[in-house]
Amino acid sequence: MTRRILLAGLLVLFGLFIVLPLAMVAIEALGNRWFGSALLPASWTLRWFRYAAETANLEAVLLNTAYIALLATFFTLVVALPAAWALARRHVAFKAGLVALVLLPRMIPEITFALGVARIFYNFDLTNTYAGIALAHVILAAPFAVLVLIATFEGMDQRLLEAGRVCGCGPLALARRVILPLAMPGIIAAALFSFLASYNDFVLTLLVYGPDTVTLPVQTYLSIGNGYMSVAGAISVILLAPSLLFLLLLLRMVRPEALLGGMKGA
Amino acid sequence: MRRLGGGGFTALLLLPLIVFLALAFYYPLGFTLVQSLTDAKGHATLANFAHFLGRRSGWATLWLTLLLSALATAASLLLCLPLAFLLRRRFAGVGVVRFLMMVPITIPALVGALGLLILYDRTGWVNALLVRGLHLFASPIPIDYTRGGLVLFYVWMFFPYGALVIAAALGAMDPAVEEAARVCGAPPWRVLVSVILPLLRPALLAGSVMIFLQCFGAFSVPLIAGGNWQPIAVRIYTVANVFLDWHTASAMAIVMASIQCALVLTYQVLADRAARRRAARA
Amino acid sequence: MTTTGHLEIEGIAKSWGKLAALSDITLDIAAGRFVSLLGPSGCGKTTLLRLVAGSLAPDSGRLVLDGREITRLPTHRRNMGMVFQSFALFPHLSVAENVAFPLGVRGVGRAERERRAAEALAMVHLAAYAGASPRQLSGGQQQRVGLARAIVYRPTVLLLDEPLSNLDTALREEMRLEIGEVTHRLGITAIYVTHDQREALALSDEIAVMRAGRIVQVGTPTDIHRRPANAFVAGFLGYANALPLTVAGGVGRLADGTVVALPPEAPEGTAVAFMHASDVVLRAAGSDAVGLACEVTELAFMGERMEFALRHVSGLRLKAAAPIGASVFARGDRVTAELPPERLVVVPP
Numbered sequence: 001m002t003r004r005i006l007l008a009g010l011l012v013l014f015g016l017f018i019v020l021p022l023a024m025v026a027i028e029a030l031g032n033r034w035f036g037s038a039l040l041p042a043s044w045t046l047r048w049f050r051y052a053a054e055t056a057n058l059e060a061v062l063l064n065t066a067y068i069a070l071l072a073t074f075f076t077l078v079v080a081l082p083a084a085w086a087l088a089r090r091h092v093a094f095k096a097g098l099v100a101l102v103l104l105p106r107m108i109p110e111i112t113f114a115l116g117v118a119r120i121f122y123n124f125d126l127t128n129t130y131a132g133i134a135l136a137h138v139i140l141a142a143p144f145a146v147l148v149l150i151a152t153f154e155g156m157d158q159r160l161l162e163a164g165r166v167c168g169c170g171p172l173a174l175a176r177r178v179i180l181p182l183a184m185p186g187i188i189a190a191a192l193f194s195f196l197a198s199y200n201d202f203v204l205t206l207l208v209y210g211p212d213t214v215t216l217p218v219q220t221y222l223s224i225g226n227g228y229m230s231v232a233g234a235i236s237v238i239l240l241a242p243s244l245l246f247l248l249l250l251l252r253m254v255r256p257e258a259l260l261g262g263m264k265g266a
Numbered sequence: 267m268r269r270l271g272g273g274g275f276t277a278l279l280l281l282p283l284i285v286f287l288a289l290a291f292y293y294p295l296g297f298t299l300v301q302s303l304t305d306a307k308g309h310a311t312l313a314n315f316a317h318f319l320g321r322r323s324g325w326a327t328l329w330l331t332l333l334l335s336a337l338a339t340a341a342s343l344l345l346c347l348p349l350a351f352l353l354r355r356r357f358a359g360v361g362v363v364r365f366l367m368m369v370p371i372t373i374p375a376l377v378g379a380l381g382l383l384i385l386y387d388r389t390g391w392v393n394a395l396l397v398r399g400l401h402l403f404a405s406p407i408p409i410d411y412t413r414g415g416l417v418l419f420y421v422w423m424f425f426p427y428g429a430l431v432i433a434a435a436l437g438a439m440d441p442a443v444e445e446a447a448r449v450c451g452a453p454p455w456r457v458l459v460s461v462i463l464p465l466l467r468p469a470l471l472a473g474s475v476m477i478f479l480q481c482f483g484a485f486s487v488p489l490i491a492g493g494n495w496q497p498i499a500v501r502i503y504t505v506a507n508v509f510l511d512w513h514t515a516s517a518m519a520i521v522m523a524s525i526q527c528a529l530v531l532t533y534q535v536l537a538d539r540a541a542r543r544r545a546a547r548a
Numbered sequence: 549m550t551t552t553g554h555l556e557i558e559g560i561a562k563s564w565g566k567l568a569a570l571s572d573i574t575l576d577i578a579a580g581r582f583v584s585l586l587g588p589s590g591c592g593k594t595t596l597l598r599l600v601a602g603s604l605a606p607d608s609g610r611l612v613l614d615g616r617e618i619t620r621l622p623t624h625r626r627n628m629g630m631v632f633q634s635f636a637l638f639p640h641l642s643v644a645e646n647v648a649f650p651l652g653v654r655g656v657g658r659a660e661r662e663r664r665a666a667e668a669l670a671m672v673h674l675a676a677y678a679g680a681s682p683r684q685l686s687g688g689q690q691q692r693v694g695l696a697r698a699i700v701y702r703p704t705v706l707l708l709d710e711p712l713s714n715l716d717t718a719l720r721e722e723m724r725l726e727i728g729e730v731t732h733r734l735g736i737t738a739i740y741v742t743h744d745q746r747e748a749l750a751l752s753d754e755i756a757v758m759r760a761g762r763i764v765q766v767g768t769p770t771d772i773h774r775r776p777a778n779a780f781v782a783g784f785l786g787y788a789n790a791l792p793l794t795v796a797g798g799v800g801r802l803a804d805g806t807v808v809a810l811p812p813e814a815p816e817g818t819a820v821a822f823m824h825a826s827d828v829v830l831r832a833a834g835s836d837a838v839g840l841a842c843e844v845t846e847l848a849f850m851g852e853r854m855e856f857a858l859r860h861v862s863g864l865r866l867k868a869a870a871p872i873g874a875s876v877f878a879r880g881d882r883v884t885a886e887l888p889p890e891r892l893v894v895v896p897p
Contacts, residue, residue, distance in 0.1 A: 010348075011352075011363065014363070015363075018366040018367075018370065019366065021382045021422065022373075022378075024390070036389055037394060078282060079283040079286045082282060082283075083282065090275075098280075105287070107527070108526050110483065111483070111503060112295075112298070113519075115294075115516060115519050116295055116296075117290065119297060138290070139290050196372075200374040202374060202485075203485050203486075207503075229380075233380070239377055243374065246372065247365065247368055250368075443636045443637075443638060443639075445630070446638075446697075447649070448624050449601055449630040450624075450697065450701075451627065
C-alpha cells in the first residue's frame with residue numbers, strides 16, 4: 001500500500017514537472033493583471049488574443065504558417081515518395097551512403113546549415129517568400145518522411161503486388177488500386193510529420209523569414225523579445241494546438257517506443 | 267522483384283530528392299564551408315577559425331556547451347531509467363504517462379522554453395513554493411538565466427529521447443530472464459545490477475548520445491532563457507545576426523557540425539564494436 | 549531418498565480483475581515426486597507455477613513447503629529452480645557463468661562455484677561448451693544449460709514451464725529423457741507444466757489435469773489414461789472418437805437408438821464413450837460382424853497405417869486406423885465398424 005502511494009506521488013510529481021510550464025503559458029495567455037508574486041492572475045480574459053490579433057497581425061501570421069506548412073508538406077511528398085520507393089524496392093547502388101546523405105540534415109544541428117541556407121536563399125530572392133520558407137522546411141521534413149516511407153514500402157507484401165498484376169493491373173492501375181491504399185497509413189504519417197515539422201519550425205524560419213512571412217513561432221519569439229509575455233502566451237496556445245492533437249492521434253495508433261526508427265539521429 | 271524499366275527509371279525516381287538536397291542543403295553547407303575559409307575579399311584564410319578558437323571566449327563557449335550537455339544528459343538518465351521501468355507496468359493512467367513523456371519533444375521548443383521561463387522565474391510558482399511554501403530560502407533564488415537552470419530546462423526538453431530508447435530496450439527484454447534471476451536467488455538489487463543494467467547497456471549508451479546531441483544543438487531554450495550564458499548555437503546566431511560577421515559565424519558553424527559528426531561517428535564505431543563483440547561470442 | 553521438497557498447495561485462488569485464473573486449487577506434492585500440470589492453454593497451469601515460484605501472489609490460499617508457509621516469501625528466498633519455455637538464459641554471460649550465477653548470488657566462493665558449475669554442465673553433457681555464449685548453442689543445448697542452471701544449487705523444488713515447446717520435434721524426446729534422468733538422479737521434487745499429454749504421461753509420477761482454473765483430475769499416468777474422470781480429460785488425452793450415449797441397465801444407445809456394447813463398469817444416464825482410432829475394427833458390410841454401419845467418406849495414407857473417416861447412418865462421424873494391408877476400403881464403401889467394449893472408455897459428459 002505504501003508502495004502504491006509512493007508510486008502515485010512520484011507520478012504526480014512527474015506530471016507536474018511536464019505540465020506546469022505549459023500551464024504557465026496558458027495562464028499567461030488567459031490571465032488579466034498577473035504581476036509580482038501573485039500565484040494566479042487577478043481575473044481571466046481573452047483580451048490577449050484580441051490584442052495579438054490587432055498588434056501582432058495574428059490572423060495573417062496564422063495563415064502564413066498554415067500555408068507554408070501545407071506547401072512544405074506537398075513539396076516533401078513530391079521529393080520523398082518516388083525516392084523512398086526507389087530506396088525501398090529497387091536496386092540502388094551505394095544505397096547506405098545515399099540514405100546517410102539524405103539523413104545528414106537531421107544529424108547536424110539546424111543552426112549550422114541554417115546560416116548557409118539563409119545566405120543562398122537571400123541571393124536567389126527566396127527569403128520572405130512562401131515557397132522559399134516552405135523549401136527550407138522541406139530540408140527538415142524530407143529525411144524524416146523518406147525514413148517513414150521507406151519503412152512503409154519495405155513492409156509491403158510483395159505477394160499482394162503480384163496478385164494485383166495477376167488480376168490484370170498495369171503499372172498505373174497497380175499504383176492506384178493496390179500500392180496507394182496499402183501505403184496510405186505511411187503516407188499520412190509522413191505528411192503529418194512534415195506538416196508539424198514546418199508548422200513548429202523556428203530556427204530556419206528565423207533566418208529566412210521577412211515582414212510578409214512571419215510565422216507563429218517567429219511571432220512568439222518577437223513578442224517575447226518585445227516583452228509582451230501575454231501576447232507570446234496567446235500565440236503559443238494557438239501554436240501548441242496541432243502538436244497536441246497530433247500526439248493524441250499518434251498515441252492512439254502506436255506506442256511511442258515503436259517510433260524510434262524514425263527518431264534516430266534526429 | 268520485377269523491374270519496370272531498370273536503372274534509368276530508378277535514377278529518375280531518386281532525382282527530385284537528390285537535386286533538392288543538393289541545391290537546398292549541400293550547396294548552402296558548402297557555401298558555409300567556403301565562407302569559413304575566406305575573408306571578406308574572398309582570399310583563403312584560417313583567420314575565421316582563429317577568431318573563434320584563438321580566444322578564450324571561444325573556448326569558453328565550447329566548454330559551456332559541452333558542460334551543459336553532459337550535465338543535462340546525466341540528469342536526464344536519472345529520470346529516464348525509473349520512467350522506463352514504470353512504463354513496463356500495467357496500471358491505470360499509463361497512457362497519460364506516455365502522452366506526457368512525448369509532450370516536450372512534440373511541441374515547438376519555443377513554447378516549452380517560454381513556459382519554463384515563466385515557471386522558474388523569480389516570481390514564478392517554483393520560487394513561490396521554495397520560499398513561501400517550504401521556507402527553504404529567505405528570498406527567491408535565480409533559476410532562469412543561470413547554468414543550473416539551463417541544465418534543468420534541457421532535461422525537461424530532451425529527456426524523452428533517452429526515455430524512448432531505454433523503454434524500448436526494456437520492453438524488448440524477455441521478462442523470463444529477470445524471473446530466472448530471481449528464482450536463482452538474486453534479490454531485486456542484484457537482478458538490477460547483474461542482469462538488467464548489463465543488458466540495457468547499449469540502450470543506455472544510445473539514449474545518452476541522443477540526449478547529448480539534442481542538448482548540444484539546443485537553440486530555443488538558451489536563446490530566450492539563457493541570458494548571458496550563450497552556448498555555441500546561440501553564439502553563432504548572435505555573431506551572424508548582431509555582429510553581422512558571417513565569416514566567423516560560418517567557421518563556428520563548421521566547428522559545431524564537425525564536433526557533432528565526430529560524436530555521432532565515435533558512437534557508431536563504439537556501438538558497432540560492441541555489437542561485433544557480442545556477435546563474435548555468439 | 550529425498551526428505552525435503554514436500555509442497556502443499558492449499559485453496560489457492562487468483563483472478564485478473566473479474567477473470568478468475570485459478571479457483572480453489574489444492575494439491576499435495578510429496579517430496580521427490582514428479583508432478584505434471586496438464587491442460588490446454590489458458591487453463592491456469594502456468595499461473596499456478598508462477599505462484600509457486602513467487603512471481604505472482606495469490607488472492608487467497610496458502611503455499612506450505614516442508615511445513616513452512618512460503619505464500620508471501622519473495623521469489624529469491626524460496627530456493628526453487630526453474631526451467632523456462634523461452635530458456636531465459638542471461639545473454640551477456642557465458643554458458644558456465646550462466647550456470648554459476650545462482651551460486652554467485654549465494655556467495656559461494658569462486659573455486660567451488662566453478663567446480664559445481666562444471667559438474668552440473670557435465671550432468672547435462674555440455675562440459676565442452678562451458679566458455680561458449682548461449683547464442684552459439686542450439687535450442688536443445690540452450691535448454692540443457694537452463695536445466696543445469698536450475699539444479700546447480702540443489703533447489704528444494706524444480707519448476708519446469710513447458711520446457712520442450714520451443715524445441716524441434718526431433719529434439720523434444722531427447723530433452724524429455726534428459727529431464728527425466730536428471731530429476732530421478734537428484735530425487736528432486738518437480739512440477740512440470742505442459743499441454744502435451746504424451747510428455748505428461750511419459751515423465752510423471754502424478755498428473756493434475758486442469759481446466760479453466762480448476763484441477764479436474766489428479767492421478768497416476770495409468771489412472772488418468774485408463775479412467776479419465778470426464779469427457780474433457782478423455783478428449784484432452786487424445787481419443788479420436790467420442791460417442792454420445794444414453795446408458796440404461798448397462799446397455800448404451802446412440803441418439804438414433806443403435807445399441808453399443810459397453811464395458812461392465814459403465815455409468816448410467818447420459819455419457820460419452822471414447823475410443824482410439826486404432827482400436828476401431830473395420831469389416832466389410834454384410835459380413836456377420838456386429839457394429840455400426842458406416843460409409844467411408846475419406847481415407848488417408850499415413851505411412852505405416854491408413855486412416856479412415858467414417859459416417860454412421862445416424863450422421864455420427866468416426867475415425868478408424870488400420871495397418872497397411874490389413875483392410876482395403878475405398879471412398880464410398882459400406883463398412884461395419886466394430887467397437888470392442890473392453891476398449892471403450894465411458895465417462896459422464
